[in-house]
Amino acid sequence: MIRLKESILVKRSLDYVFRYTSDFCHIQDWDPGVVSSVRIDQKKTGVGSQYDLVLKFGPFRPKMKYEIIAYDPFSKVVLKGVGESFTALDTIVFKKTAGGTQIDYQADIRFHRFESAIEKILSPIMKKTGEKAMAGLEHKLSQTRSLPNKTMWFKSGTSLPDYLADHLILPGMLLFSRFGYALGRRFRAEPEHELDGKKIVLTGGTSGIGKAAAFKLAEKKAFLTIIARNRAKAEQIQQELVKKTGNPHIDFLIADLSLMQDIKKVSETLKASKKNIDILINNAGALFNARKQTPEGLEQTFATDLLGVFLLTQYLKDALAASESPRIINVSSGGMYTQKIEVNDLENSQGQYNGAKAYARAKRGIVILTQIWAEQFKTHGIRVNAMHPGWVDTPGIKRSLPGFHQRLKRILRTPEQGADTIVWLASSKRAGQYTGLFWLDRRPHETVIFRGTCESVEERQILWEKLNAFLSKG
Known part of the structure; x- marks a missing residue:
């Protein structure tokens, strides 16, 4: 299992931060590893809300389904994600501070089949991705204007595997x-x-x-x-x-x-x-x-x-x-x-x-x-x-x-x-x-x-x- 843990402080109200972050329709706006996120149910955000995600992994675009499995307003939200080769459990905790809101984010990622054998190789890449995602969320919540288009994230430095997969001539040709x-x-x-x-x-x-x-x-x-x-x-x-x-x-x-x-x-x-x-x-x-x-x-x-x-x-x-x-x-x-x-x-x-x-x-x-x-x-x-x-x-x-x-x-x-x-x-x-x-x-x-x-x-x-x-x- 790979565990990612990040914390950020933002100068926004607890109410706003919770409502924005807990609705995973917004994740594509702050996580450079997500190409798109679409809500697939019509109910109010809460336990049972489901989302279809398309992720970015080098030249590939794997799909993943997320569902909210725990929802404590203004305190905590837990989401379970299921992909073709891995599962994820995301726990997001919100705390009111004197200057705004603290967000503690933990993701437990488990690979199955042969991918579990390369967790040690993937761990630093995944952790770097997690850092970028939380930096993106912090930026989004701290700014009134929109984040730059996700396609511009390469300017701030992608991981080496992503860079090679997306930019070398041979993969593009194939x-x-x-x-x-x-x-x-x-x-x-x-x-x-x-x-x-x-x-x-x-x-x-x-x-x-x-x-x-x-x-x-x-x-x-x-x-x-x-x-x-x-x-x-x-x-x-x-x-x-x-x-x-x-x-x-x-x-x-x-x-x-x-x-x-x-x-x-x-x-x-x-x-x-x-x-x-x-x-x-x-x-x-x-x-x-x-x-x-x-x-x-x-x-x-x-x-x-x-x-x-x-x-x-x-x-x-x-x-x-x-x-x-x-x-x-x-x-x-x-x-x-x-x-x-x-x-x-x-x-x-x-x-x-x-x-x-x-x-x-x-x-x-x-x-x-x-x-x-x-x-x-x-x-x-x-x-x-x-x-x-x-x-x-x-x-x-x-x-x-x-x-x-x-x-x-x-x-x-x-x-x-x-x-x-x-x-x-x-x-x-x-x-x-x-x-x-x-x-x-x-x-x-x-x-x-x-x-x-x-x-x-x-x-x-x-x-x-x-x-x-x-x-x-x-």
């Missing part, structure tokens, strides 16, 4: 390849759910990942509308989907999603023909090796991969809000890990143009927008998540990155493997509980790995204001 997809197979044991009559709008559904997603969504009986640029391809895909899936509720609209006028027109058509939209999947995107401008005078990568997604989503917001449990799924790329958003050069005009870098910057922007929308759309009940499909063998990759495709084609994923998380985010009841996260293989992942790639609060605001300026131009 996770993005078809081997990473195979490693995540246990997360695909969740029962599949139908999409009977759900109105789904999918961009870029005529080839590659989008086409694979379209087939799966059609099989699940969705009412699917594909937005495509090429009418002949759209008609062909529509016929294939109807014939092979037996789902007659497949239609398409034609629009060039790099053009503001096309986006506005197709949005108006959608809003006029559908009272509500249940799911919007922003999948369309392209990597351009040469810098070009659209007929509207915008740089093509920016217009297609970032601005187009922003405009379509904003135009369809009300149609999504009219749905019972709406979702937005934004397809990003693992390449975004390498780049920071350049808010003063969104159209990639400074220096020598690099298509892969411009694409990665745009996809970084998509992840930022996902987090902003997740917060803004909460009042509308809209869940917004981003995902990346890994390295997938698609016609676009073969055309845009022929060298990359040639070297790695043996380990690239199939389009169906790349589309799996898109379909899961659209159809899973569990996925519908989350918002604002970045997914790979049905697991949430960090959004920032490399130092210097995280935007500031000010840069987020600048990005938001610059994109919003185009709404009046469209």
Whole structure:
């Protein structure tokens, strides 16, 4: 058994500290080892309250269930946690002091199966994690403003095993390849759910990942509308989907999603023909090796991969809000890990143009927008998540990155493997509980790995204001 013990003093009232800390929905805000925590019961916080947690352990995202087993208001709360390879008993004691509140935290962690043999190795790592968690709680309770995004914790120093697992090139390559997809197979044991009559709008559904997603969504009986640029391809895909899936509720609209006028027109058509939209999947995107401008005078990568997604989503917001449990799924790329958003050069005009870098910057922007929308759309009940499909063998990759495709084609994923998380985010009841996260293989992942790639609060605001300026131009 590993025992962790920490104590902190905070200048907050006992009442506030107890209520905040005892509700484990908040743990993701102060514990850097927790990616997300979701309450799975509707009762008042107390004995029997249950929570589903997703933890961070290197490149892995194990799941855990916590339940409150003892609850003494303003004095003590005890929680029992059960994971796949370990259990935990957390005891939190609260004491009023002259200056605020003292919190004494004890966690008893027991590993089972083979993991018990390496408790001596894990003990210092776990204790360091516990120290960070309590430091995070102390900071959260001592500040009126929010803690920095959990993805920034690496700046204050992660443990060496975590750093190596998250940052070395080889593990990243394995996770993005078809081997990473195979490693995540246990997360695909969740029962599949139908999409009977759900109105789904999918961009870029005529080839590659989008086409694979379209087939799966059609099989699940969705009412699917594909937005495509090429009418002949759209008609062909529509016929294939109807014939092979037996789902007659497949239609398409034609629009060039790099053009503001096309986006506005197709949005108006959608809003006029559908009272509500249940799911919007922003999948369309392209990597351009040469810098070009659209007929509207915008740089093509920016217009297609970032601005187009922003405009379509904003135009369809009300149609999504009219749905019972709406979702937005934004397809990003693992390449975004390498780049920071350049808010003063969104159209990639400074220096020598690099298509892969411009694409990665745009996809970084998509992840930022996902987090902003997740917060803004909460009042509308809209869940917004981003995902990346890994390295997938698609016609676009073969055309845009022929060298990359040639070297790695043996380990690239199939389009169906790349589309799996898109379909899961659209159809899973569990996925519908989350918002604002970045997914790979049905697991949430960090959004920032490399130092210097995280935007500031000010840069987020600048990005938001610059994109919003185009709404009046469209």
